[in-house]
Amino acid sequence: MNRIGVLLVWGGISALGAAAFGVLALSRGETINAAWLLTAAVCTYAVGYRFYSRFLASSVFGLDDRRATPAERFNNGRDFVPTNRWVLYGHHFAAIAGAGPLVGPVLAAQFGFLPGTLWLVIGVVLGGAVQDFTILFCSLRRDGKSLGQMAKEEINQSAGITGMLAVLFIMIILLAVLALIVVNALKASPWGLFTITCTIPIALLMGWWMKRWRPGKVGEASSVGAVLLLGALVAGGWVAAQPQLAPVFTHSATALTWMMVAYGFVASVLPVWMLLCPRDYLSTFLKITTIVVLALAILVILPPLKMPALTPFARLGEGPVFAGKLFPFAFITIACGAISGFHALVASGTTPKMIARESDARLIGYGGMLMESFVGVMAMIAACTLDPGVYFAMNTTPAGLAQASQVLSQAGFVVTPDVMHQLATQMGEQTLIARSGGAPSLAVGMAQIFAGVTSALGGRTLTALWYHFAIMFEALFILTTIDTGTRVGRFMLQEIVGHVWPRFGETSWYPSVLASSALIVAGWGYFLYQGVVDPLGGINSLWPLFGISNQLLAAVALCVGTTILIKMGRARFAWVTLTPLAWLVIVTMTAGWQKVFSPDPRLGFLAHAASLAGSSNPDAARLIFNDRLNTFVALLFMTVVAVLIVTSLREWWLVLSRRKPALVHEAPFVESAYATGD
């Protein structure tokens, strides 16, 4: 295409995106079609990828296809394998996309569809995708080293240890909040619990199939597993309708908490091929398929958004789903999908060991994150297609709903008990009230979208089946993250303790395996339990803590990236990482400060503890202890990151003022065989 043609195409895409944003921004209460949200997002991604990622690749990083990648230099046919970039794109996407981009936007919908969507789209182009691409590039130039190793080498030893501890603490909060989402989705839901319980024997069968019976035949085992899973889904409806069987699979949130804790421990100590690997294959298979089908379904029916662009809670704070104003809480509620520190662990893990050419890092690092943001936009659409009254009734605890009732009724966000009962019956559930956590409301939204497609195709709507399919889809990959997270946390704990007691560091020594698994599970299990039993806790306390910790991990990654850019002599381009870093520090420190010191008991941990002092509530002492523990955790995260930022600032100053040589720890240049053949 000639230059004028290129200009016309990109000018047209930019104008279309700007027009879509204009429609969204200028809406004043009228119903907006999801097509405008999709158009604004896709046009922004296209422009960001074409121009900004290209600038990063060529001017900032100087990607060089003549330089052999770790996959080429250390090719061993196992973990270091040069892989086709589109295949690796799918592999990387499957590793970074979990429950976060689905649940975060659903929760942030309490502010309306506009703030969350803007953060998803702008945040990813200027922040999240930049972080992923930067860390992938840095690891690629360092033989696929991890984020902690790079922090240790490029900043200093204490930065590496600080980073490792930060990851361990963040993982504990992450696992607790993910487990809480599953517990809230499955409480008093015999259909859902039966289906999820069936995934355990199915995974065991798959493990035996691909390890013992037909080694390596993952495709066969996954296909059989998927068929059995669909069978379990259908059978779940039958079980829930049987008066004798349904009570066996109907449990309270507290009972489910203990089941989750037991499951997490067993999954961590069992051989990896038995439960973890098969579940991972099954969830990856289901995740990719469902996301593609959801995207197609949204494109086919282009549903109208019933949630307004901005709700009163954007201005007032005091939202019933979680407390706090639009700034800073919209920006920590949506982490994955806009910017997520956890991605830095994946981008410095498996992916850099499989990249065939340096230039492929642009598609995989930057492009992979854009796709995750698109998943977040789809989740936002699914949540905003719900009637606002239904959305708030589902996502709010009875205590929160009572406090926000006046604002809700003034805004017209009301729903009658009859409507909620009718909806629950339609979804095959006993109740959908106070199903906080985001997963059930996303499932209702997805079920209505899927049912819309099946109706349009002339089939039965099968809404209840779609609802439980969506719950199974979400719970399955959350459980996969819990399996892998508990196991990785166990390895990290063994490594840390191994420095002072070498025997404990042996990952195959069974007493160490049992003790470290128990400690990690007890850590996230405690936070899960307090989230379940505290009437103002749960998602209201844990999700912001998770958001803060995840974004602070992103700040750690961006500190490492900025340090490397400065040492590479690219200080004039350091703004590409410094800009999102500065934003994250402002947002997370403000949110952390408010969560600890706000005088509002719904928001501030210390104010909540003070409000309970002298209370006749028999649980007051325990709730006060939990508030103090949450305060300690929030302050710990903030301190750890403040230390790392100060350490980085000192390093940058020393290098830029030439008081210290700019030593980068890049692997030496080796010419690529691929490049010479081109």
Place this chain on the structure above:
Amino acid sequence: MRRETERETGKGKGETWVRRALRAARRVLGAPDYDAYLEHCRVAGHEPGMSEREYVAQFFEAKGKGLRCC
């Protein structure tokens, strides 16, 4: 000259598109690929150090140390 990604080795030549798509899907899922290991050993000029069972066992063990994001 070593060329070992799917496209460069020409492994796909002569195969139907269905087989190629299945191979790609296996890689996306992160499944073990013993054929790729054998191909690597052939190109690198050494005998395979592991049987298929050993390769699969090691592959799964390494997979258990990988992270899945939230």
